[in-house]
Amino acid sequence: MTTQAAPLVSQQRAPLSGLWTALRIFWLGVSRNRAGFIGFLGIVFYIIVVIFGPIVVPFDNEVKLDEIAAPPGTRIQLMTRSENVNTYTTLESLNGKVVGVIGNTGGPKLVEPYEDTFEVEEYRWQAGRGIDRALEELMDGDIDALVIFSQTVKDYIDEPEQAGNQNLYTNLAISNPALGPAHLLGTDTQGRDIFSHIMNGGASLIFTALLAGLFSTIIAFSLGAFAALIGGVVDRTLTAIANFVLVIPRFPLLVVLAAFVQLNNFILLATLIALLSWPSLMRAVRSQVLSLRERDYVEAAVALDLGRWHIMTREILPNMISFVAINLIFAVTGAMYEQVGLIFLGMAPINDYNWGVMLYFGRSRGTLFNPDSAMMVLAPVLAIAFFQVSMVMFARALEEIFNPRLRSSL
Amino acid sequence: MATRSSPVSSASSIEISLLDRILDRWQKINSNYVVRTIIQALITVWAVITFTFFLIRLMPGNPIQVYVAQLMNAESITYEEAYGRAAAQFRFDFNASPVEQYFDYLGNLLRLDLGDSIISVGTPVISQIMRFLPWTLFSAGLGLLVSFVTGFVLGMLMAYYRNSPLDHILSFISSLMSAVPNYIWGLMIMVVFGVQLQWFSVGDLRGTYDPRLTPAFTPEFIFDIFKHALLPVITYVLGTVGSWMLSTKSSTVSVLGEDYVNVAEARGLSERRILTAYVGRNAALPLFTLLAISIGFVIGGSVLIESLFVYNGLGNFLFQSITGRDYTSMQGVFLFITFSVVLSNLLADLLYARLDPRIRVSGEK
């Protein structure tokens, strides 16, 4: 990982300046490494989404009966009789008129601020039959405009045969095709906005994965360094335990454990993942420390009797910073794999809404097989995939930057 | 004094020499790579069994207790009745001491008696496992084989044409593929190609073969088996081929720098011979250590992949057992998945030893 040069020099170097050098090498490398730069941008993007996403796009938890599994781009529109199509184009223009909305849809909320300026006629949903009445009354002139979802318009007005509607609604036209905000990614099986779920559903997953990665890295480093520095029976025992845990298929064990232990909080989940994922890194750390211990400056520190703690924190750790960072990233992606896998199978708590839960519902509610609701599965799939790709690209770039041997060979 | 002490000392010297001989014998056994690998595998199996025993029997809130509570609730029977039924299904004697129970457990496992399934009442767990295990071994094994071969060939290409556009493109693709979780690939295939583009019917490909066909060695049936395994296999390949490519590339690059490759060229050997026996074989060796990890990963991932595609293998069975709280089956499947991984690791290690003469005897590279 580190260069052979500078024997004895490291001893005088404070850990902070080592960190600073690492940061400089990092920036020089990343700005030249295309894949690494893309990964870096990806991670920055995810950080921004996780922090600001919930503020910009609030979580949509409102069930909307007319917007079930709607395709991307659909939105609420304003419908009038054809003669008014140029007059009643906004809710403001309907001052003093009668506006129809359908209950349990996005409509009532949209007209709420205007209840003083016009009269609102609310139709009951009645399993969709309320729409027929609203349309008839709009034609008859009982109401002047109807706040209606674009997909409904398509089903009832544009392609009535396809929707199985024998009634023909004539003399109706859309006066404002963009009354409400568009569902960028469509809606889920409860008519909720998928985009808002994507923007809000990353934080808890990423946080848990980070936590698990951090725990696992800490365990791996402590045990690995401990085994390498103490040696003897301790070393052999720890290595044997690591080899044993390594051979047990991790995911099935996690699934079985999840069936017994109620994984009702994310710290427990992160800990469980960490407890099963440290061995391979521990072995790598062990051999790293063993080889670093052979370096001249470490041997000098040993000869000066500076103590194990000093040697570990001042001589060895600063030289492993890049190694730690790279493996932390890989540990996070591993934890993400397991965490989402558990949620997808329904083995982890479903008490908050995240990308994994979206996948779980996507499967358990059968949306997986509905061509119209592909986004409900595809959106979280892509969100998770790009997160993993950014992390791995970034880590691989770091590997190349900090390992000159690898760089020359790749 | 000397005469008195002599019998004692000679006795102890006999003991020491016996101990020495045992130790010596052990050293000899242990220095044989094959024997040592097998012994290690057996120790691992024993440790897994012991671990499972503690998990199932002795851990507070263990499945037996949970199951007893469930029985009492569901069928309003007494604690003793419920406990008796659980004991029978789990094959343990709750009057015996924990040590006796442990040895009973070991004995039962040796006889492959894993108890009765809780959901399918009266069905031994082992018969369920034997029904599902072959499919997992078939699909995961095929996936691993295809991905290893593809990744190896592409990785060698990357190493041969390193720093060319081909290398850059393949490097990018392989990083991409290795980063995306396998079940995410599976979902993408399903949603994009199955549901959106309708290239195949998701429903028809469920299960391990078409139930209308009778299992037989007919071309039709064999084709059907491969057809049903296609989606899981593709998913396993997509999930692992990237890391095979990257590992093969780096090991090939280092082999290409070895003297013996240069010397082979100077000896006038044909390019094909150098590529296969000199570069390929040596580049493949370090990959065998990765094979062990990969086997565990693929078989472990079968829980997700098989339940996603409803492929009736051990992974899907584990998922069904868990959702149905079938604790006896869960225990059995977990043990068998672990045994499969240990066994596959063992085979990989032995194959490694066949290919690398350096570790056949000494075990050290």
Add this chain to the structure above:
Amino acid sequence: MNDEIVLKVEDLSVIYNSSRGPVRATSNVSFELRKGEALALIGESGSGKTTLSLALIRMLAKSAEINAGKVLYTRDGKTRNILDMNDGEMRAFRWNDCAMVFQGAQNAFNPVLRIRDQFLDTARAHGRNDKEWLRQRTLELFKLVRLDPQRVFDSYPHELSGGMRQRTLLALGVLLDPQIVILDEPTTALDILTQRAIIDVLNEMQTRLNFSIIFISHDLALAAEMADRVATMYAGEIVEIGGVNQIFYEPLHPYTLGLLRSVPKLSHGQDELVSITGNPPNLIDPPSGCKFHPRCQFASEKCSREAPPLTEYDAGHQSACWHVDKVIEARKDLYKKKVTES
């Protein structure tokens, strides 16, 4: 030794294309190799010895380019230019006509194949599929290099020691009875006793099999012992070439003289050691005129202006220097102490 010439190199130049510009690794190298003779190439690291030898079997790195010259190879009265051969002819030429024992031959054998299979590979690549012939020939050669024939034949490379591997490689080198064997630092990685044994084996093999040797070394003592003729290389050029005694006792080039002075001799004290001052030249932008002039104690203004041609001063002894007379003056004290002491 006879006068039959097996290899004639004319004006050979090799350029490496590096990111900082073309590196002239060898320029205008010419020499002849006679049947059964041993020619040693001496010089510092980076003087172009290895590049030259790799060019002879066309195994240079992809970035290298032979941009001028001829390498004429003669066997059974037929002369061909190696640089004109196609890939198939080149493969046939390698090992069959010219074998090369590389530097650090410790890893010259494929670790996963038995020695006998690697011998078989080599024979098969040159169309000799007779296993019984191969076996006889190999065992005979193993005896010649003083190895336990049957044991080595069935061994894997890791079961042999470094010296054994080196001898096995020598045996492999002469398996197909080549006319030329190139030895690139054949003994560097070995201990002194093994070096001795290898040299003895080489001398014996050469007497028995009568092949020509191109011997690359910076160990002057070995060169003195092995070679019939010696060529000194500096900055990719041959600056002096002559018989072994001429080079070692009557050097005509200041660089050769410097090399000889930098070698410790048992009879001399350590204070006598003089290393050549300065650094090897930059081959991307070499010095003008004589490339050695920045480091040369005799350098004059002419040296930096005009490159001296390789000129014959004694029979078979050529040097590229404007101030041969000064070298002759300076070399007088080279072995003076030795003379006075003995």
